[in-house]
Amino acid sequence: xxxxxxxxxxxxxxxxxxxxxxxxxxxxxxxxxxxxxxxxxxxxxxxxxxxxxxxxxxxxxxxxxxxxxxxxxxxxxxxxxxxxxxxxxxxxxxxxxxxxxxxxxxxxxxxxxxx
Numbered sequence: 001x002x003x004x005x006x007x008x009x010x011x012x013x014x015x016x017x018x019x020x021x022x023x024x025x026x027x028x029x030x031x032x033x034x035x036x037x038x039x040x041x042x043x044x045x046x047x048x049x050x051x052x053x054x055x056x057x058x059x060x061x062x063x064x065x066x067x068x069x070x071x072x073x074x075x076x077x078x079x080x081x082x083x084x085x086x087x088x089x090x091x092x093x094x095x096x097x098x099x100x101x102x103x104x105x106x107x108x109x110x111x112x113x114x115x
Contacts, residue, residue: 013060021064030055030075047091047100050080066114073110076078079103 009015016023030053039049054076062069081102084092 010033018066021062021066023062023066023069024060026039026058026060030057030077034077044091047082047085049082050078052078056106056110062114068115069112070114071110071112073108073112075106075108077104077106 012026012028013024014027016025033055034053037051037053039051054074057073057075058072059069076083079102082100084097084100086092
């Protein structure tokens with residue numbers, strides 16, 4: 001997808017608004033996994049960590065060029081970040097701490113059909 005994609009929320013569904021129509025996806029399972037993801041590799045010395053969440057995202061419906069869309073993709077989101085250190089050199093793990101640096105990537109793989 002590119003920066004021309006607009007996303008509108010409709011309850012548990014998200015609508016991807018594209019130039020040639022729309023695609024409705026169900027992000028319920030992905031959002032649940034993402035909201036419960038915990039860092040697997042927290043390093044207190046560098047105050048860094050990463051979080052990865054992955055879950056299926058089914059296509060619900062489509063319009064215009066995407067009418068009759070069926071299938072699902074597995075979406076994987078990865079976030080890496082470096083947190084700030086306190087004055088005494090400890091990692092500041094408070095939720096309101098401003099991150100020093102962050103990186104994210106979202107990928108998907110799956111199959112789709114039309115009609």
